[in-house]
Amino acid sequence: MAGNSKRAIIRLESTAGTGYRYTVTKSKHRHPDKVEYKKYDPVARKHVVFKEIK
Secondary structure (H helix, E strand, C coil), rough: CCCCCEEEEEEEECCCCCCEEEEEECCCCCCCCCCCEEEEEECCEEEEEEEEEE
16 A cells, blocks of 8 residues: 555554554655544543554
């Protein structure tokens, strides 16, 4: 999927401390820095901030 693409595969980890992660792609051109998204954490059973990890 990522091969020669302009999109990078990244992992988002929950800030709630549950260890839950999402895998998504992001545009290297539009978002050169680390990103944060508010998504649903099924372990905590609520929406929390997910931060990009390496």
